[in-house]
Amino acid sequence: MSESKIPHHVGIIMDGNGRWATARGKDRSYGHKIGSSNVDKIVEHAFNSGVYALTLYAFSSENWARPKKEVDELMKLLKLYIQKFYKKLVGSGIRLIVAGDKSALTPDLVKEIEKVEQATKNNAEHILNIALNYGGRQEIVNAVNKLINDGKSVTVDSITEYLYTKDSGDPDLIIRTGGEKRLSNFLLYQGAYSELYFTDALWPDFDEIEFDKALEEFSKRKRRFGKI
Numbered sequence: 001m002s003e004s005k006i007p008h009h010v011g012i013i014m015d016g017n018g019r020w021a022t023a024r025g026k027d028r029s030y031g032h033k034i035g036s037s038n039v040d041k042i043v044e045h046a047f048n049s050g051v052y053a054l055t056l057y058a059f060s061s062e063n064w065a066r067p068k069k070e071v072d073e074l075m076k077l078l079k080l081y082i083q084k085f086y087k088k089l090v091g092s093g094i095r096l097i098v099a100g101d102k103s104a105l106t107p108d109l110v111k112e113i114e115k116v117e118q119a120t121k122n123n124a125e126h127i128l129n130i131a132l133n134y135g136g137r138q139e140i141v142n143a144v145n146k147l148i149n150d151g152k153s154v155t156v157d158s159i160t161e162y163l164y165t166k167d168s169g170d171p172d173l174i175i176r177t178g179g180e181k182r183l184s185n186f187l188l189y190q191g192a193y194s195e196l197y198f199t200d201a202l203w204p205d206f207d208e209i210e211f212d213k214a215l216e217e218f219s220k221r222k223r224r225f226g227k228i
């Protein structure tokens with residue numbers, strides 16, 4: 001595939017952990033655990049394929065409504081992931097950004113996040129955005145409020161500058177695993193012209209081959225951005 005056909009920024013809605021576990025007679029948290037262990041493989045493969053930025057939807061603003069046990073388990077996995085990233089990937093050239101409202105997270109998780117964000121802020125090879133307590137509508141509202149507070153005018157470009165993904169560019173491709181065909185409040189502003197790719201593969205089964213299928217499909221799309 002030629003370089004120009006590789007998306008610069010890919011967003012992934014990692015859906016299907018619960019169903020994957022249920023189908024194996026396990027509880028949903030087991031699915032998240034296996035789903036979490038799939039993350040590094042896809043991150044590495046995407047970056048090796050020439051993708052510059054990845055945004056992974058790990059926990060939406062609406063996911064708090066899930067049973068407490070499941071929420072706690074997800075938060076635990078996310079904390080482990082951030083800690084592991086700090087140990088292994090700080091010197092890797094990957095900048096890690098947690099996209100979302102940190103105010104609802106526990107202080108110890110926020111501390112870990114800030115530590116890794118700070119340590120990787122000058123890494124310039126790739127950006128990995130973890131969308132955590134993230135909602136696209138909330139992100140737009142926050143951006144507009146911040147612009148007003150800063151006394152700046154609200155324009156298409158100024159809003160973009162106030163989004164979590166400002167340094168990643170708009171996602172060229174948004175992948176959703178798990179068979180549903182919707183955006184579920186993910187990258188609503190940035191995704192205005194994203195190509196959408198839906199696959200039935202559940203997130204724990206979404207491997208390098210499945211990722212390559214999405215890239216292959218993307219390479220065939222004709223992007224017009226509203227023009228003819």
Ligand code: FPP
Nearest residue numbers: 014015016017018019032035036039058081
């Ligand atoms: C959707 O599956 C998935 C989530 C709500 C969480 C995604 C989280 C992970 C993959 C693990 C942690 C992430 C990182 C970055 C370490 P679902 O529970 O809605 O599945 P279902 O649709 O089958 O019920």
